[in-house]
Amino acid sequence: MEKQPKLLSSQLLLKNRLFEVTLQRATLSWKDTPAAGRRRASGGINGTLKVGSYCVPVSEIIAVRETEVDSRTKDDGRWQKMSQASAGTHPFAFTVSYVDRGSRHRWRCSDVTFHCPDGALCHQWVQTIKEQLLLLTNRPKHLLVYINPFGGKQQGKRIYEQKVAPLFSRASISTDVIVTERANHARDHLRTDADLKKYDGVVCVGGDGMFSEVIHGLISRTQREAGVDENCPEEKLVPCDLRIGIIPAGSTDCICYATVGVNDPITSALHIIVGDSQALDVCSVHHNSTFLRYSVSLLGYGFYGDVLTDSERKRWMGPARYDISGLKTFLTHNYYEGTVSFLPATDILGTPRDKTKCRAGCYVCQDSEWRLSEDKQLCKLDEDVLDQEEDGRWQVIRSKFLAINAASMSCACPRSPKGLSPAAHLADGTADLILVRKCSRLDFLRHLLRHTSKDDQFDLAFVEVHRVRRFRFTPKHCESDSELDLKESGKKLFSHICRDHPACGCATVNSNWNCDGEILQHAAIEVRVHCQLVKLFARGIEELPVFEDPCCPSAI
Ligand SMILES: CCCCCCCCCCCCC/C=C/[C@@H](O)[C@H](COP(=O)(O)O)NC(=O)CCCCC
Ligand SMILES: Nc1ncnc2c1ncn2[C@@H]1O[C@H](COP(=O)(O)OP(=O)(O)O)[C@@H](O)[C@H]1O
Numbered sequence: 001m002e003k004q005p006k007l008l009s010s011q012l013l014l015k016n017r018l019f020e021v022t023l024q025r026a027t028l029s030w031k032d033t034p035a036a037g038r039r040r041a042s043g044g045i046n047g048t049l050k051v052g053s054y055c056v057p058v059s060e061i062i063a064v065r066e067t068e069v070d071s072r073t074k075d076d077g078r079w080q081k082m083s084q085a086s087a088g089t090h091p092f093a094f095t096v097s098y099v100d101r102g103s104r105h106r107w108r109c110s111d112v113t114f115h116c117p118d119g120a121l122c123h124q125w126v127q128t129i130k131e132q133l134l135l136l137t138n139r140p141k142h143l144l145v146y147i148n149p150f151g152g153k154q155q156g157k158r159i160y161e162q163k164v165a166p167l168f169s170r171a172s173i174s175t176d177v178i179v180t181e182r183a184n185h186a187r188d189h190l191r192t193d194a195d196l197k198k199y200d201g202v203v204c205v206g207g208d209g210m211f212s213e214v215i216h217g218l219i220s221r222t223q224r225e226a227g228v229d230e231n232c233p234e235e236k237l238v239p240c241d242l243r244i245g246i247i248p249a250g251s252t253d254c255i256c257y258a259t260v261g262v263n264d265p266i267t268s269a270l271h272i273i274v275g276d277s278q279a280l281d282v283c284s285v286h287h288n289s290t291f292l293r294y295s296v297s298l299l300g301y302g303f304y305g306d307v308l309t310d311s312e313r314k315r316w317m318g319p320a321r322y323d324i325s326g327l328k329t330f331l332t333h334n335y336y337e338g339t340v341s342f343l344p345a346t347d348i349l350g351t352p353r354d355k356t357k358c359r360a361g362c363y364v365c366q367d368s369e370w371r372l373s374e375d376k377q378l379c380k381l382d383e384d385v386l387d388q389e390e391d392g393r394w395q396v397i398r399s400k401f402l403a404i405n406a407a408s409m410s411c412a413c414p415r416s417p418k419g420l421s422p423a424a425h426l427a428d429g430t431a432d433l434i435l436v437r438k439c440s441r442l443d444f445l446r447h448l449l450r451h452t453s454k455d456d457q458f459d460l461a462f463v464e465v466h467r468v469r470r471f472r473f474t475p476k477h478c479e480s481d482s483e484l485d486l487k488e489s490g491k492k493l494f495s496h497i498c499r500d501h502p503a504c505g506c507a508t509v510n511s512n513w514n515c516d517g518e519i520l521q522h523a524a525i526e527v528r529v530h531c532q533l534v535k536l537f538a539r540g541i542e543e544l545p546v547f548e549d550p551c552c553p554s555a556i
C-alpha cells in the first residue's frame with residue numbers, strides 16, 4: 001500500500017512525558033518515545049496515562065486551541081504540576097478536544113494538551129489541525145435550537161445551558177435559541193416563519209413530542225415549497241434537507257435512545273457537532289383523505305393509546321405518569337374490535353423476527369437507500385403498474401385486539417432497552433405491525449414483561465408481527481362525521497362509567513391512537529411509510545466502541 005505523507009510529526013510533551021505526535025491519514029496519534037520510559041509518569045489522559053499509543057480520527061476532534069502555559073497546567077478539571085524543567089524547555093502548548101467513548105454508547109468530550117518547545121511549532125500544529133477540521137463539510141456551523149421548558153422533568157433549559165451550549169461554543173457553532181412559549185410554537189415557526197436558509201440544522205431540546213413538532217414543521221414546509229399535497233395519501237413526499245438534532249429532555253425520549261443508544265444530552269450534542277447523519281422513515285397518517293399526523297416511532301392503538309390518554313391527565317407527575325397509567329390500563333384490560341388491512345413489504349432483506357439489529361451503517365437500510373435512488377428513476381407509468389400489483393397483495397385481519405402497534409423503528413427506550421420491535425430498522429421504508437389479540441391478563445403480562453428481557457415477545461400464540469409498507473385500521477364501530485359527534489357527546493358518559501368501574505368490562509367502544517406520544521382524533525386511519533424522509537444528527541447505535549475495535553485502538 002502506498003505510504004501517505006505525514007502532515008506533521010513532532011516530539012511533544014504530554015504530562016511531562018515525551019510523545020511522538022503525528023497527524024497523518026486524517027488521524028491524530030501520539031505514542032510514547034523510547035526516551036519517555038526514563039521519565040517519571042505523572043497522570044495523563046483521564047488521569048492515568050498508560051504507556052502506549054493513542055489515536056483520534058480528525059472527524060472526532062471537536063476543537064483545537066493554543067493554551068496558556070503556566071508552571072502548573074490545568075487538565076481534566078484538575079491542576080497538574082508541570083516540572084520547572086518541562087515548563088522551561090516546552091513553554092508553548094495547544095489543547096485538542098475530542099470525542100472519548102465511555103460505556104454503553106455514552107460519549108464525552110476529553111482534552112489532551114501537548115507542550116511544544118517553540119511558539120512557531122505550536123502555532124503550526126493548531127493551524128494544521130484547524131485546516132483539517134475545515135475540510136469536514138458535513139459539520140453544522142449555524143443551528144436553530146428550540147427548547148421545551150416543560151418537557152420531562154422541566155429541565156430542558158438548564159440541560160441546554162449547562163451541558164450543550166458550552167460544547168457548541170467550543171466547536172464554534174453559532175445558534176439562534178427559541179424557548180417555546182406554547183405547544184406547537186416550534187412547529188408553526190418552522191412551518192412558516194423561520195428563515196431556514198440560514199441554518200445547517202434544527203435542534204430540539206425535549207422529548208418525542210418536541211421532536212414531533214419539529215418534523216411536522218419541516219415536512220409540511222418542504223411539501224408546501226415543492227407543491228406536494230399532504231392531504232393526498234398517495235403522494236410521494238419530498239425528503240427534508242435540514243438535519244435534526246435531539247437533545248433528550250423529555251419523558252420517554254424513545255427517538256433519541258433508538259438512534260443513539262443512550263439518552264444523554266452530552267452524547268447527543270457531540271453527535272451534532274461531528275455532523276453525523278442518520279436517515280429516518282416517517283409514517284404519514286390519514287383519515288378519509290385528510291392528513292392527520294406523521295409518526296417516526298410508535299403508532300399504538302389499544303394499550304399504548306389508552307396509556308397515553310390516561311397519562312395526559314397526569315402530566316403534572318412528569319415521566320412517572322406513564323408508570324401509573326400503564327398499570328391502570330393493564331388492569332382495565334380493554335380490548336377493541338376492528339379490521340386491520342396491510343401491505344406486506346416483500347422486496348426487503350430483513351424480517352421482524354430475524355434477530356438482526358439495526359446498527360450504524362446497517363446494510364438493510366443501505367439496501368433500501370439504494371432501492372430508493374433506483375425508484376426515483378421510475379416513470380409514472382411504472383408506478384401505476386406497481387400500484388395495481390400492490391392491490392392484490394393486501395392482507396386483511398378482523399379480530400378483537402388488546403393492542404395494535406406499528407413501530408417504524410425499534411422503539412427502544414430506558415423502559416424497554418430492546419424496544420417494541422427489536423429487529424425494526426430506522427431507514428428501511430417499512431414498519432413492523434404488531435397485533436396483540438384478546439387474551440387473558442396473565443398472558444398479556446407475559447407479553448409485556450418480555451419487552452424487558454431476552455425472551456421473544458412475538459413468540460406467543462396471540463401475537464403476530466408483519467413488516468409492512470402500508471396499513472389501514474377500521475374499528476368495528478367506525479365513525480362517520482356524525483357518529484364522531486355522537487361519540488364526542490357519549491364519551492364523557494362512557495369514560496365516567498369505565499373510570500369508576502375499571503374491572504366491570506364495559507369497554508369503551510374505541511381506543512385512541514398514540515402517535516409518537518400525541519393522541520389522534522380518529523380511530524379509522526390509513527398509514528403509509530415514507531422511506532428516509534428526514535435526517536438526524538445521529539449515526540445509529542454503534543456496534544462496538546472504537547477502543548474495542550482492533551482496526552483503530554485508542555489505547556494499545
Ligand atoms: C410490566 C412491564 C411492562 C413493560 C412494558 C414496557 C414496554 C415499553 C415500550 C415503550 C415504547 C415507547 C414508544 C415511544 C413512545 C413515545 O413516543 C411516547 C411519548 O414520549 P414523550 O414525548 O417523551 O413523553 N411515550 C409513550 O407513549 C409512553 C409509553 C409508556 C408505556 C408504559
Ligand atoms: N412552551 C410549551 N408549553 C406547553 N407545551 C409545550 C411547550 N413547548 C412544547 N410543548 C408541548 O409539550 C408536549 C410534550 O413535550 P415533550 O418535549 O415531548 O415532553 P414529554 O416527553 O415530557 O412529553 C408536546 O406535545 C409539545 O408540543
Ligand SMILES: [Ca+2]
Nearest residue numbers: 281408425430
Ligand atoms: Ca423502518
